[in-house]
Each structure stands twice: as structure tokens, then as C-alpha cells.
Amino acid sequence: MFEDLRGYLTHLENQGQLLRVSDEVDPKFEIAAGIRKTSDIEGPALLFEKVKGFAGWRVLGGLFATRRLVALALGVSEEKLLEHYLTLEERRIAPEVVASGPAKEICWKGNDIDLYRLPLVTHSEKDVGPYVTIGIQVGKDPDTGIRNVSIHRMLLLGKDRLSLWAPADHHLGRLILKAEEKGRGLEVATAIGVEPSLIIGSQAKVPYGVDEYHVAGGLRGAPVKLVRCETIDVEVPASAEIVIEGVTIPGERVPDGPYGEYPGCYSEAKQAPVLKVTAITMRKNPIYQTALTGMPVTENHTLIEYANAAVIYREAKKIVPEVCEVYVTPGGTFRHHVVVSIKKRHDDEARNLILALLALGIGLKQVIVVDEDIDVHDSTQVEWALSTRMQPDRDIIIIPRIACSTLDPSVPEPRTTAGWGIDATVPVSDRERFEKVLVPGVDKVKYV
Ligand SMILES: Cc1cc2nc3c(=O)[nH]c(=O)nc-3n(C[C@H](O)[C@H](O)[C@H](O)COP(=O)(O)O)c2cc1C
Numbered sequence: 540m541f542e543d544l545r546g547y548l549t550h551l552e553n554q555g556q557l558l559r560v561s562d563e564v565d566p567k568f569e570i571a572a573g574i575r576k577t578s579d580i581e582g583p584a585l586l587f588e589k590v591k592g593f594a595g596w597r598v599l600g601g602l603f604a605t606r607r608l609v610a611l612a613l614g615v616s617e618e619k620l621l622e623h624y625l626t627l628e629e630r631r632i633a634p635e636v637v638a639s640g641p642a643k644e645i646c647w648k649g650n651d652i653d654l655y656r657l658p659l660v661t662h663s664e665k666d667v668g669p670y671v672t673i674g675i676q677v678g679k680d681p682d683t684g685i686r687n688v689s690i691h692r693m694l695l696l697g698k699d700r701l702s703l704w705a706p707a708d709h710h711l712g713r714l715i716l717k718a719e720e721k722g723r724g725l726e727v728a729t730a731i732g733v734e735p736s737l738i739i740g741s742q743a744k745v746p747y748g749v750d751e752y753h754v755a756g757g758l759r760g761a762p763v764k765l766v767r768c769e770t771i772d773v774e775v776p777a778s779a780e781i782v783i784e785g786v787t788i789p790g791e792r793v794p795d796g797p798y799g800e801y802p803g804c805y806s807e808a809k810q811a812p813v814l815k816v817t818a819i820t821m822r823k824n825p826i827y828q829t830a831l832t833g834m835p836v837t838e839n840h841t842l843i844e845y846a847n848a849a850v851i852y853r854e855a856k857k858i859v860p861e862v863c864e865v866y867v868t869p870g871g872t873f874r875h876h877v878v879v880s881i882k883k884r885h886d887d888e889a890r891n892l893i894l895a896l897l898a899l900g901i902g903l904k905q906v907i908v909v910d911e912d913i914d915v916h917d918s919t920q921v922e923w924a925l926s927t928r929m930q931p932d933r934d935i936i937i938i939p940r941i942a943c944s945t946l947d948p949s950v951p952e953p954r955t956t957a958g959w960g961i962d963a964t965v966p967v968s969d970r971e972r973f974e975k976v977l978v979p980g981v982d983k984v985k986y987v
């Protein structure tokens with residue numbers, strides 16, 4: 540358990556997983572280039588200590604660039620990440636509100652508010668501008684007051700204006716629409732530079748009405764300490780590096796994009812709500828954090844992998860009691876494709892599983908089901924199962940028109956995709972024909 544982001548960075552540095560970059564870097568592309576490179580070579584997280592045009596600021600990037608970094612943040616082994624995550628995600632520990640904290644060391648209100656003084660990063664070649672990409676947004680349901688914590692990108696629009704890309708299929712998007720129905724804006728705080736369990740917890744696929752601060756508490760094994768915002772009725776982590784307080788402007792939308800998105804393509808300009816900033820507070824010598832998305836694998840992918848795998852595993856267990864392994868694949872952006880292995884006891888189990896997972900509502904588009912002897916992580920074994928255990932006319936199910944991610948560029952209409960499933964399992968009554976060829980004694984060979 541780490542007290543705050545700085546405590547975690549010390550731990551990372553001790554593990555050789557944080558690199559300080561002392562050369563000056565431009566927040567336009569150069570920081571993102573560093574994150575791209577470290578993501579591609581399974582490198583360390585990067586702390587940029589000299590940022591062009593932003594004296595006194597440091598920028599952290601690639602904090603979750605690899606699975607190893609996600610495992611370090613949770614304090615578990617990389618090999619057993621899903622197993623540990625499944626247990627940790629189920630624990631709930633309520634947050635604690637404290638009187639004050641380091642997040643309040645500096646406070647800009649009124650005319651002092653100036654987003655241009657923050658080192659916002661421009662990431663990909665065709666991005667329309669600089670974005671905040673890894674702040675946790677906190678908002679409350681206008682009826683129940685229950686909090687939601689999630690991550691949404693924000694485009695810099697002016698001194699005190701940001702877009703807030705929170706579509707209706709995410710909880711914050713719903714909260715904004717609910718407030719607008721009452722003719723109000725939604726108060727939203729964005730905390731940047733928080734202890735890692737808060738980021739990971741914000742990605743948990745928990746139902747509407749579950750406060751993700753409780754999930755983050757469970758992940759870290761201790762309550763998250765919160766402070767009240769200055770200008771809005773929202774609570775934020777007491778030791779956040781930076782907090783941007785604001786209110787959405789009811790009914791207002793701005794074009795947001797193009798932006799290099801997680802499928803590895805640019806999203807076209809979308810209509811996004813607008814946030815009017817009411818205060819900015821921060822620690823002394825603040826660390827601004829940014830995250831890259833784009834071609835898999837980036838931290839935008841690693842952060843979602845286990846949240847998705849966990850919800851798929853739980854759902855799969857309801858349909859097939861003997862689910863073995865679940866793998867959401869990197870080529871499938873850790874969102875669109877999953878391979879599930881099962882111990883099959885009757886013939887149509889796999890088909891039911893495919894239908895249930897396509898209906899899960901997390902953006903799955905392709906579900907492959909294999910038997911327990913296939914390693915879901917090994918694409919050659921999965922392909923072998925497809926090539927020897929599957930007949931396309933019998934074993935492929937295509938479901939037209941299911942709800943999907945807003946960002947898949949192949950879909951004919953926004954949010955609507957076809958889904959497909961492949962049952963690559965062996966028929967129960969006919970197992971002998973599929974017996975694998977084995978050579979006896981391979982494990983006794985010592986000379987190679
Ligand atoms: C780095 C990063 C950036 C993200 N950016 C966005 C975004 O701009 N818009 C969005 O809707 N979701 C974005 N997400 C995904 C949501 O934060 C995620 O689906 C979250 O679990 C939604 O929370 P909810 O279930 O409370 O709606 C991002 C995730 C990560 C890790």
C-alpha cells in the first residue's frame with residue numbers, strides 16, 4: 540500500500556522501474572514519443588524533469604505502460620495478476636474524509652485559473668490539441684448523491700474550459716445527462732497524479748451506483764483519504780498532485796477530436812460536453828501525469844485488461860461452471876476479442892457462453908471458446924483449435940446489431956456492431972477422433 544503517488548514512485552525507482560529523464564522535452568509529441576517507446580520495449584515508467592515552457596513542473600508518463608507495472612501497482616505477481624485482481628476487486632473499503640491534505644497546498648480561483656499554465660500534452664500526430672488523459676473524474680448522481688469515479692479525456696479549450704468526453708454508455712455521461720434533465724450542470728472534479736489503486740479501481744467494471752473509491756480502497760487494503768473540493772460538492776484524494784474543479788455547461792457540446800484512440804485509429808470529432816473550471820488546486824512542485832493511447836499496447840490497454848477479464852470470467856462462470864481461463868487479447872485491443880477455455884460437459888455450453896458474453900455490454904465483438912487443453916494465451920494453439928476442431932458453417936454464430944464501443948472504426952453505425960462467436964471445442968460424444976498425437980518419453984530427454 541502506498542500513501543500517495545510520490546510514495547509509489549519511490550517504490551518504482553527502487554525496483555528499477557522508473558526512469559528520470561533530465562533532457563528537456565516538448566509537451567507536444569516528445570513526451571508521448573517517450574511513452575510510445577517505453578511501451579513498445581516493455582520499459583520503465585518515465586518522469587520528465589524538464590518540460591519546455593513549464594519551469595518547475597515534472598511530467599509523469601507510462602506509469603502503467605506494461606503489465607509488469609500494473610502488477611507492481613497492485614503489489615502482486617505478474618503471472619497471477621488476474622487471479623489476484625479477481626479477489627482484490629471484490630473487497631470494498633469505504634473512503635475517509637479528512638480535513639485537509641497536500642492537494643490544497645496551492646489554490647487558484649477566479650482570475651488565477653489558467654489551464655495554459657499546466658503542462659498538458661499533445662500525444663499523436665493528428666490529435667486536435669493537448670488533452671488531459673489520465674485524471675480520475677469524480678461526479679455525483681443528482682438524485683442519490685452516490686459518487687462515480689472514472690477516467691475521461693479532456694481537450695484544452697481555453698483558460699478555464701475543457702471538453703469532457705464522457706459518452707452516455709459510461710456512468711459519468713449518464714450523470715451529466717441526468718443533471719441536464721434538471722436544467723443543471725454536473726459538478727465534476729478531476730484529480731491528476733493519484734495513488735495507483737485509484738486509477739486501477741476507476742477501471743473496474745462495477746455497476747452504476749457503486750462508488751469506485753470503495754473499490755480502490757479494497758485494492759489498496761485501506762481507506763482512500765479524501766478532502767472536500769473548494770468550489771463544488773465533490774470529494775477528491777487528499778494527496779492528489781492536481782485537482783481541477785468544474786461544472787458542465789448544460790446543453791453545450793463542442794467538437795472533440797480527431798484524437799488517436801485505443802483501436803489504433805483516430806476518432807473523428809465527437810460532440811462532447813464542456814466543463815467550466817471553477818478552481819485548480821495542487822501540491823507544491825506538482826507532478827502532472829499523462830497517459831498515451833493509440834496502437835495497442837499502451838497504458839490505456841493494460842489498465843482495462845484485467846477489469847475486462849474479471850467481468851468476463853465472472854459472467855462465464857454463471858453459464859459454464861468449469862471455466863478454465865480467460866484471455867482478452869492485445870490484438871483485440873484488450874476490449875473486442877476474448878478467448879475462453881472451458882471444461883465442457885455437454886454440447887451446447889460453448890454456444891450459450893458466446894451469447895452471454897456478446898450481451899455483456901463491455902464492447903466484446905469476438906468470442907472464441909476452446910477446450911481446457913488449449914492455452915488461451917498461445918495464439919498458435921488457439922489457431923490450431925480453430926483449424927482442427929471447428930467447422931465454420933456449424934460453429935460460427937453471428938449476431939447482427941449489438942451495442943458496442945463508440946470508437947471501433949469498422950462499424951456501419953456508431954455504437955452498433957455485429958458480434959461473432961466461434962465454438963472451437965470438441966463434441967463431447969466424439970472425443971476419440973480428436974485425440975492429440977503424443978510421443979512418449981519427451982520429458983525424459985535430457986540431451987537437448
Ligand atoms: C487512460 C484512460 C483513458 C480513458 N479515457 C476515456 C475517455 O476519454 N472517455 C471514456 O468514455 N472512457 C475513457 N476511459 C475508460 C473509462 O474510464 C472506463 O471505461 C471506466 O471504467 C468507466 O467508468 P464507469 O463504469 O463508471 O462509467 C479511459 C480509460 C483509461 C485507462
Ligand SMILES: [Mn+2]
Pocket residue numbers: 687688689710745746747748749751
Ligand atoms: Mn461507475
